[in-house]
Amino acid sequence: MNNKDVQKILRHRGLYSGAIDGILGRISMSAIATLLYQRRAKLPNNYEMWSNERKGIAAAQIILSEDKFYSGIIDGLVGYETTYALEIFNEFLDSGKRPSSWRPDDTFTSTVGKWGSQSDMDRRYGPAGGPQCFAGRVQVPFKLKLAWDLDTTISSFSCHEAIARSATAAYEKVANEFSAQQIQELGLNIWGGCYAFRNKRGGRTLSTHAYGLAIDTDPIRNQLRWNATRARLGKSDASKWFDIWESEGWQSLGRYRDFDWMHVQAVKV
Numbered sequence: 001m002n003n004k005d006v007q008k009i010l011r012h013r014g015l016y017s018g019a020i021d022g023i024l025g026r027i028s029m030s031a032i033a034t035l036l037y038q039r040r041a042k043l044p045n046n047y048e049m050w051s052n053e054r055k056g057i058a059a060a061q062i063i064l065s066e067d068k069f070y071s072g073i074i075d076g077l078v079g080y081e082t083t084y085a086l087e088i089f090n091e092f093l094d095s096g097k098r099p100s101s102w103r104p105d106d107t108f109t110s111t112v113g114k115w116g117s118q119s120d121m122d123r124r125y126g127p128a129g130g131p132q133c134f135a136g137r138v139q140v141p142f143k144l145k146l147a148w149d150l151d152t153t154i155s156s157f158s159c160h161e162a163i164a165r166s167a168t169a170a171y172e173k174v175a176n177e178f179s180a181q182q183i184q185e186l187g188l189n190i191w192g193g194c195y196a197f198r199n200k201r202g203g204r205t206l207s208t209h210a211y212g213l214a215i216d217t218d219p220i221r222n223q224l225r226w227n228a229t230r231a232r233l234g235k236s237d238a239s240k241w242f243d244i245w246e247s248e249g250w251q252s253l254g255r256y257r258d259f260d261w262m263h264v265q266a267v268k269v
Helices: 003-013 026-038 052-066 080-095 118-125 164-177 180-186 236-247 253-257
Strands: 136-146 149-159 190-193 214-217 263-265
Touching (some): 052 080
Antiparallel strands (some): 136 149, 214 263
16 A cells, blocks of 8 residues: 555545645644544554554555454554455445455365365354454464564564464474575565454355464465465475474365465464
8 A cells, every 4th residue: 555545545535635646734633633643543553653654554454444444453553454444445435345355265175184174163262352362372483573563573473272283383494494584575474364263265155264273474475365366475496384284183274275375374275
């Protein structure tokens, strides 16, 4: 998302009538400041200290959220949820219609593996959003950068208590298999999230993330609808990454269905 996108979203809401020129000048900032003030209850107390660009993104997130394109937090940072919201918003502007569900894993079923399948997650792992979904802790032997804030790093994250040991083992195998340079080049150290209570993007059913059973990696370079010709993790030099997760019984949607290459999940589709 850039300044032109922000202006386009403001214009769609009827808050801006100037040129789509990517310059957050007086007219643009007046519209942004007014909207942020009106929705200040959704923002942290220090939002007025943000840069103009970050304020503009926050204003766009508010509008996209209110128009049911965006379900993330209002933080003024461009993560993959913001990027995906912008993508479907642009499709809406082009066609006048909201994109219909397209995800093949909403209904497709496969052989049940070590961790079960999507169809029996409630029975096997408890209800989505329950405390067990984020009671586990994955320990990572190298620093992970947050995809939406690359200046912030973590060395562990929450997941479903049932799969924490397996995910930790997978990251240990990654550290042994790949050099620090390879981890950097492949984006294996860019963390896109684990537990998040939401539906599948582009789908109608609950995501495996709502159970803490999935992990996303480097989402900007492996966007949801990209196939192997575009996704960074779809290249041959990343194959051992997926071999490692498969050795733990996990599944890659990229390998299995050639979309969402950022995503690995414990349960089978």
